[in-house]
Amino acid sequence: MPNSESAKKRLRQNETRNARNRAVKSNVRSQVRKVRAAVAAGNVEESEAALKVATKKLDQAASKNVIHANAAARTKSRLSKAVKGIKG
Numbered sequence: 001m002p003n004s005e006s007a008k009k010r011l012r013q014n015e016t017r018n019a020r021n022r023a024v025k026s027n028v029r030s031q032v033r034k035v036r037a038a039v040a041a042g043n044v045e046e047s048e049a050a051l052k053v054a055t056k057k058l059d060q061a062a063s064k065n066v067i068h069a070n071a072a073a074r075t076k077s078r079l080s081k082a083v084k085g086i087k088g
Helices: 003-040 044-063 069-087
Strands: none
Touching: 003 044, 003 069, 044 069
16 A cells, blocks of 8 residues: 555556556457457448447557557558458
8 A cells, every 4th residue: 555645646546547548448459349240240331430440449549558559550450451351
């Protein structure tokens, strides 16, 4: 347990940020899962729409340093490749 006032405040801040970051990460994972499910089902329109949303969520998470920028770029690239693969 923190003893000083500043340590107590840091603990409160860390708990808040941890909860926010977990929510953002969970949201990103859900969107990525939706894209992969649509690709697996072979649904082109649904996968393109889901990719657009997932791309936005990944970029937002990367800009807030919830995930690394390169990890976001890598995921977007792989999802885009998968969608293009079922397209034609």
